[in-house]
Amino acid sequence: MDAKARILPNGEAAPAAVLDSPTNPMVTPLLTDLYQYTMAYAYWKAAKHNDRAVFDLYFRRNPFGGEYTIFAGLEECIKFIANFKLNEGEISFVRQSLSGSCEDGFFDYLRELDCSEVEAYAIPEGSVVFPKVPLMRIEGPVAVVQLLETPLLNLVNFASLVATNAARHRFVAGKSKMLLEFGLRRAQGPDGAITASKYCYIGGFDATSNVAAGRLFGIPLRGTHSHAFVSSFMSPDEIIEKSLKSSDGSTNCEDFVSLVHTWLNKIQAVQWSKSSNGMFGQTNHSELAAFTSYALAFPGSFLALVDTYDVMRSGIPNFCAVALALNDLGYKAGGIRLDSGDLAYLSSEARKFFQSIEKEFRIPGFGKTNITASNDLNEETLDALNKQGHEVDAYGIGTYLVTCYSQAALGCVFKLVEINSQPRIKLSEDVTKVSIPCKKRCYRLYGKEGYPLVDILTGENEPIPKVGERILCRHPFNESKRAFVVPQKVDDLLKCYWPGTSGKPRVELPSLKETRERCIKQLEQMRPDHMRRLNPTPYKVSVSGKLYDFIHFLWLNEAPVGELQ
Ligand SMILES: Nc1ncnc2c1ncn2[C@@H]1O[C@H](COP(=O)(O)OP(=O)(O)OP(=O)(O)O)[C@@H](O)[C@H]1O
C-alpha cells in the first residue's frame, strides 16, 4: 500500500518515511489505551520519560489446544513504529482527553516524539513460536515504548491467532488440497476481514475471495458463484447471446445452448440405461440455464455451484452437460462447488459420475474434475471428512476460520523486563504469569534429526550456544525440569528490524510470499508429535542456568515475606 502522507505539527507533510504506513489508516498513535498517555505524562512529570526501558512481547499459552503458534503482524508493527508521529489534531485531542492540569511542556514533548530512539528486535514473521519466548523486544525511552504497548499487541494478537488457525486448517486438510478463504462476509468488521485474509494466506491458505485483500497484498483471488445466480434464472429462453468461439478462436459455435442440450440428452440416455432407480430423469432447466450463462461469460474457468436444487439428480448432470459442450470447443471446465449436504458422500458420488463420463465419452482427465466443498467447515469437519474418505480437492472456509471461532484471543502481553539496565520482574500467584526478567537473547536449538528441540532464553551477555557443545536447558520455574542439549544447529531468533540509534543494520521486511514460505517451511520442520491435534507433545522452552538463578534471586528479592499470625 502506498504510504499515506501524514501531516506534521507544523502543518507540513512528513518527509517520506523509510517504510510505508500500516495498512489500516486507523493505526495511529491514538490507537492506544488512555492509560498509556496518562503514564506518559506521569513519566514526563517525574522526568523519567527518557529512562531506557526494555519490554518483551510474548504470549503464555498456545491457542486452539495446540502446542504451536505462528507469529504474525510484525510488518505492520514495524511500519507503525517507522511512521510514529503525532499530528497537531492528535496532540490537541490528547490534551482534551487528559486532565486540564497537564503542563504545556508535555505537549511540546509529544510534538517532537517519534521512534528514532526506539529499537525493535523480533522473531521473523511467519515463524513457528512458543509461549514465554519474546516475539518482539522493544527498547527505548520508557514513555514512548509505553505508548506502543497497546497498538503492537493489537497488531500481533489477532494476526498471530488467525495465522495459527489457518495453519491448523492446512494441517488437517493436507498439503495437496487447495484452501480458499471465504470469510469476508462473516468477519468481525472490515479490519477483521482484511487482517484475516492477509494472515490466512501467511498461514498456508492459497487464495481469498476478498477483492480488497487481493489488491492490497497481492493475494491470489478465487471464487465461484452463489445460489442467487443459479436461482435468478427461470428458463434457457432467457439466454439471448448464444454463440461461443472455440478456445483457439478457430471456430464459432452459433448455438451453445443447443450444444449443451445435446450433451445433456446424451448423458441422460447413458445414465438412464445404467440406473436401476430412475435417478437420472429430468434435471432442473433453470439451473442449466444459469450454468450455460456462466459458461458463456467465463468459458475458460467455468465453475458451477451444484446444490441449489438437487446435487446428484440435477446439479452434477447439468454441470457435466455444460462442461462437455465446453470441451467440444477446447475449454476445460474449472469444476463444481458443493455447499450443503453430506460432503463426503456427495463428493464421492460426484467423482464416480465424472469418472463414468470420462470413460463413456472418452474425455481424458474428466474424472479428475475439481470438487470444491464449503459450508460451515472447520478443523473438526475436515478431520471427519478425512476419516470418512472423500473426493474434495478444494475447501472454501469462512466463518470458523476468520472469526477464530474456537478461541477468541491469543493473549499476548507486553512486559517491562529492564529499566536503566536494571532487570525487572512481574510476580503473580499464578507461576505461568511471572515474567522472565532481563534483556534476553533467544535461540532455537536443533537436534540430530533436524527437528527443533528446545528454545532457550539467556541473559544478553551470556555466550552464544555453540553447535556440538553441551548446554544446560532449565525450565524457567520448575527446579527439577532440566536437560542437557548438544545442538546440531543454533538459530538466533531475535533480529533487528528497527535499529533506533544503535547503528545496527536493519533487517529488511520480507514480501508476503516469503513470509508465507517461511511459515510453511517451519511447520514442515516440526516434529510430528508437537503438531498432532489430539494431545500434542509440548515443545520445550527453557532458560540458561545463569538466567534461572537470576530469575529466582530477583523473585526472592522482590517478593515481600509474609507474617503468619
Ligand atoms: N460427511 C460429513 N461429515 C461431517 N460433517 C459434515 C459432512 N458433510 C457436511 N458436514 C458438515 O455438516 C454441517 C451440515 O450443515 P447443516 O446441518 O446446516 O446442513 P446443510 O447441509 O447446510 O443443509 P441445508 O441444505 O439446509 O443448507 C456443516 O457444518 C458441514 O460442514
Ligand SMILES: O=P(O)(O)OC[C@H]1O[C@H](OP(=O)(O)OP(=O)(O)O)[C@H](O)[C@@H]1O
Ligand atoms: O460457511 P462458511 O465457512 O462461513 O463459508 C462461506 C459461506 O458463505 C456462503 O454462504 P452464504 O452466505 O450464501 O450463506 P449460506 O450458505 O449459509 O446460506 C458460501 O456458500 C459458504 O457456505
Ligand SMILES: O=C(O)c1cccnc1
Ligand atoms: O466464491 C465463492 O464461492 C464464495 C465466496 C464467498 C463466500 N462464499 C462463497
Ligand SMILES: [Mg+2]
Ligand atoms: Mg453456507
